Amino acid sequence: MAIFIPEKIGAKGAKAIHIKRTLSALDDAHVVRTPFARQQWLPDFFIQHAKNGWLAIAVSDTPFSAIPQAQLFSHDQPTPFEELLQRFHAFSCATAQPGETPLKKLILMWKCNTQQVQHISTRYAHKYGVTFISRDAFHQGGAQLISRILAPVSTRQTAMLLGSCFPEAEIAPASTTHRLFRRDNSASLGRYFLDYDQEWAAKLDLQQPEDVTDAGKDFSLRLVNGVAGSGKTLIALSRALLLAELHPDQQVLVLIHNAPIVADVQARLLQTRSALPANVTITTFFAWARQQWTRLYQRQPDCASAQEAERLIARLRQQWPALTQPDAILLEELDFINENLIAELPAYLQASRTGRGFALREKERTAVWALYEAVTRTLARPPRRAMLWSAMPRDICMAADHAAMQRADHVLIDEAQFFAPAWFQAVRHGMRQQGSLFLCADPNQGFMKSRLSWKSVGLEVAGRTKKLRRSYRTTQAILTAANQILQQHSTSDSDDFLQPDLTGMEPGQPPVLVQCDSVQDCIEKLINEMQAAHRDHALSLADMLVVYGSRVSAYALYEQLGRHFGGETVWWFNKSETRRQPPAGYGRAYLRMANVDTATGLEAGVVFLVGVEELVSAAALADAQARDHSAAIEARARKLYMAMTRAGQSLVLLTCERVAPEIARAFAATAPLPQASTPQT
Missing domain, CATH: 3.40.50.300 (P-loop containing nucleotide triphosphate hydrolases)
Structure with a gap:
């Protein structure tokens, strides 16, 4: 079956179902592209084939009765149908330079029968270099017709079509590593675009659902699992910028695991654009959490450093000689309690510690819990009222009322394999009810702190996951x-x-x-x-x-x-x-x-x-x-x-x-x- 980018085609209602059913008959070497509505006129669809070339398709709702029957353009103003022909012709001419093959064009006459389309073809096909087809003929043999009229275009034309009709798929040279070592001495090293899988993933579920049943869902979720260098960050950023463009009145939040990559991403983006869209925020999880915690508790959080926390553990642990683990390991265990939102000792005694690297008997768990309470209580004493870093997202989740939180319509998480359960839960509290959550992860780098599953943290990703196995970064x-x-x-x-x-x-x-x-x-x-x-x-x-x-x-x-x-x-x-x-x-x-x-x-x-x-x-x-x-x-x-x-x-x-x-x-x-x-x- 053909690859659809985006998965949902641009037509609406029953028309979309019928068109997609016909185009689905093309094999998986074909890509059906739907451009997003922008200021310039564009065809409704493009068919792209790596070897056989391109085809542009426009859908006309003009009935036969509304098509001029007199001499062409004998009236003062062109009709909507004539405007379509003129725009389509101008678009095709603009794609080809002297010596290049013009882009093939097909117009689907949705409200005309086959006999009427034959009459239209006689008048307009040769003048405008376009093929016409009726709805019935399209349903019966549209895939075969498309395969016949596809025509190869030059590499320049392909790059021009992608760059002008699908600019969101273009990768700035500053954002790719391989550009530095291309063995090419020509004046131009070409342009870079997301591959089919990357672009497909970036454009999933971009539009709000129109179906009442779908609209009633709590939020939409997608997961992209990819090997190192497969373009996960590029996908997340491309999607974020596209969401910002399509929904300028909605807030888009990109959360990244650590500060260095946020700084690096900002630097690369600013090489290619003067500023980020006003409705896009790119930050680390803890920078976002700090802002949300402040909104909830009306003061700035004071988090103890790891060194300070370990010194406190070294002093307090003497009350529990059963604890033999190093201070740093015990701090990690206290973080585990916070990150898993464990609220009381019985829950901790029953909690799965798979992947923790060391076992704890019930007596030791009881001692750890007592140490956890002592550390938490000591840090929280006034006037400082401090806490462990891991307690910040826990506090967000445990807040009695989340109304003060700043809400995002769309949240994209890069390096999601490093996020803890409490982090995901905090993010959910900071999303609008019918928002979208998009995750990018590399399970080979480590998966879900403490080896948890996505489902165990309330994220049902079955059937909503895309795997990227090709690395474009490394050798x-x-x-x-x-x-x-x-x-x-x-x-x-x-x-x-x-x-x-x-x-x-x-x-x-x-x-x-x-x-x-x-x-x-x-x-x-x-x-x-x-x-x-x-x-x-x-x-x-x-x-x-x-x-x-x-x-x-x-x-x-x-x-x-x-x-x-x-x-x-x-x-x-x-x-x-x-x-x-x-x-x-x-x-x-x-x-x-x-x-x-x-x-x-x-x-x-x-x-x-x-x-x-x-x-x-x-x-x-x-x-x-x-x-x-x-x-x-x-x-x-x-x-x-x-x-x-x-x-x-x-x-x-x-x-x-x-x-x-x-x-x-x-x-x-x-x-x-x-x-x-x-x-x-």
Whole structure:
């Protein structure tokens, strides 16, 4: 069956049903495109076939009696039917340059019979280069006729048709990583568009339902599961901007997991447009939650840092000697209680802790609950009245009245695999009743905190999920290496793993492992590699991303990068002053630097991993295996998978410790960096 983009065609009522039924007879190599209503006149549908070309279709409701029977245009003003012919002809002429095949045209005469259409064809078909068909003939053989009259067009014409009729599907060059390494020395490297699956997903359920039954539903829900680099963020942003355009009186909210990707997305968008639409907000979940909490409780929330919370746990835990876990692990357990909206001890004793990585007996759970209450009570004492960060969304959910919350009509969540149950529940409270919720997730990076299911948090995604298996960001070599490491160390159900489709991917070079003598040696070799890439391979600083872990001093790394490349050319996403915007304003090329814990969603042509020994070293892996911490091993593998798949063309791992053999096998010892097709500035 043909692919329909969007899924619901533009016609209304019974007409839409009949037209879609006929077009559905086309095979899945055909794409039926319905353009959105804009200022310029456009045909009602387009049929696109990768090999056989394009066809534009207009539907006319003009009855035969309203079509001029006298000499063509003998009257002063053209009739609506004549205006349709003129517009269709002008549109077709505008799509072709000298030497190119004009776009084929078909007009479906909805209120004319076959004999009447024959008469119309005699008068108008040759003059306007258009084929006419009656409704009955369309139902009986429309698919066959379309297959016969489709005609190939040039690559330029295809790009022009997509860009002018479906501008929402175009990807700005600043938003794609592969653009930097296209082996093309022509003056123009072409234009980029969402693929069929991406565009189909972005345009699902954009219009409000007209059917009374559908309109009575609480809210609409869609989930896009995709491998790393499959374009999930592009889909979410494209959909958000399209919703804002189609519904200018409605509020569109895009929630992203961490601040660095929000800042990066904002920077990329501002390269292609002067400002976001007024009804679109892009922010992190906790920035949004902070605003909503303030509206509900009429004061600013005061959240204890992780270090402060761990110090408090270390002091209070002495009352419960049964607790032997480290302070950081106990803090994670307190967060688990908040994130799962557990309200009392009996519920905690019965709660599933699947995927937590360690077991707790009833006595230990009772002690944890007592510690949870003590920490919560101590932080909440006046005058400070503080709380754990994880308590903020819990408080939103537990509020007696949610009337003060600011409501969004459409919410889009990127990196939804990292959202906790309380986060989803808080978001639902901040949506209008008949709003839409659109989720993008990569189950390979980690799935639903604590291995929960979508259904368990009240999200029924069965039959409403689209899987994207093709990666456009990275190479076959890098994605294969990352998947190999993940599968070796994963104990999860294989159904949770999204197997990528490697067909047609650029082969690329294996990721590179650089063994160093010390942490400082890692930094020096990193700078040398980056200088060589910048100088010898014509790569700009914006083409490179440094992802660092806990084994390297972030400040030392930042200072040394600044000394070599210029202080205002390094954008450190985790520095308080530059978390939300670049150091010297937008419109400049920056070398980006991010902690591995906040790197999800970022991307670059060349990625350097440094100081991530906790994810790759043989000693760290052996220690986790000795403790039988299978969940911790899997979590590290998922984090490493995420870090590796940030790379578009080249990945370099620098380490001063021996790498675990099963991880080292996925890397090569040395390899040259790719060379940009055109010099970058």
